[in-house]
Amino acid sequence: MATRGELELQLRALESELPDLLSRGDPFLHTFESRAMQIEAQAQPEDLDYFHQRLEELVASTGVNGLLQAQPWLGLPREFFQYDANVVAPRLLNKLLVMDDGRAGRIVEVEAYVGTLDPAAHTYGGRTARNAVVFGEPGHLYVYRSYGIHWCANCVCGPEGVGSAVLIRALEPLDGLEAMREARGPKIRDRDLCRGPGNMCHAMGITGEDNGADITDPTGRVRAMNDLMRAPFAIGTPRIGISMAKDLPWRWRVPGNRFTSGPLQREA
Structure with a gap:
């Protein structure tokens, strides 16, 4: 399982990819969700609240929160x-x-x-x-x-x-x-x-x-x-x-x- 520092590095990497993902249109949303779940799966139980707080901050910074909520359900990896x-x-x-x-x-x-x-x-x-x-x-x-x-x-x-x-x-x-x-x-x-x-x-x-x-x-x-x-x-x-x-x-x-x-x- 990942340390909090390793989670942060992965979240920052995902954040750096957002401009390119956004340029692709709707398919980016499933890519984003899938990668977020893969990162979550590596989190220590005591770091889950931290992960979700950081993910919410990342989503808010993109302005696509409403689009994410409107997406179809995504399968767990x-x-x-x-x-x-x-x-x-x-x-x-x-x-x-x-x-x-x-x-x-x-x-x-x-x-x-x-x-x-x-x-x-x-x-x-x-x-x-x-x-x-x-x-x-x-x-x-x-x-x-x-x-x-x-x-x-x-x-x-x-x-x-x-x-x-x-x-x-x-x-x-x-x-x-x-x-x-x-x-x-x-x-x-x-x-x-x-x-x-x-x-x-x-x-x-x-x-x-x-x-x-x-x-x-x-x-x-x-x-x-x-x-x-x-x-x-x-x-x-x-x-x-x-x-x-x-x-x-x-x-x-x-x-x-x-x-x-x-x-x-x-x-x-």
């Missing part, structure tokens, strides 16, 4: 997922999970499972046929059936061979709500459509067929995306629904968001 799950997890808050049929939601709750260091992780005992995806390339989806009933979806993180992943526990539905209701039932409240990892997969149509899907692939059925909404400052709390390593503070959620799952806990 594989570099975003190259760090351990407990680093990636809080950064996934406010990112987007998007299906190719138009269903989409904002990620508002996540949990990290950190490979062979984590007794609650499926990979704690090593590689098996079931968990092999988690030991592979970052930026893929690990989908498993929980208790033989519900599908659960995880984003594979970290270097290959580590076995680290982030469980998506809840989404705030954004698009395709009718399709979500058709999947979950007409009487389900909007708030409850994607609360809880099993409900989320059911509403979004994610099944075991999606295990191994590349969520950084622009043509993929399931994609992780970004609309430039900043990840909030969120304090890690204990994970829920597990029997081991319950005290590790590796669950994060958007503070005050009503679409999160589980019992409410004080986050300060």
Whole structure:
């Protein structure tokens, strides 16, 4: 991961390229966003606020903030997922999970499972046929059936061979709500459509067929995306629904968001 000084050097390099990028017209916006996300992916967790402040200053100096906000959603690069799950997890808050049929939601709750260091992780005992995806390339989806009933979806993180992943526990539905209701039932409240990892997969149509899907692939059925909404400052709390390593503070959620799952806990 990059030091604050290295982040600053990369941001200055991006700033120096802006005049040339601006001269190219609209395509520059996607280039700008993609490079900004690649720099963000290298930031230490304690430097994220600094990075976002500097990026906002850079954007304000160009006068293109309105144009950036009007851009279509941009896919997260594989570099975003190259760090351990407990680093990636809080950064996934406010990112987007998007299906190719138009269903989409904002990620508002996540949990990290950190490979062979984590007794609650499926990979704690090593590689098996079931968990092999988690030991592979970052930026893929690990989908498993929980208790033989519900599908659960995880984003594979970290270097290959580590076995680290982030469980998506809840989404705030954004698009395709009718399709979500058709999947979950007409009487389900909007708030409850994607609360809880099993409900989320059911509403979004994610099944075991999606295990191994590349969520950084622009043509993929399931994609992780970004609309430039900043990840909030969120304090890690204990994970829920597990029997081991319950005290590790590796669950994060958007503070005050009503679409999160589980019992409410004080986050300060």
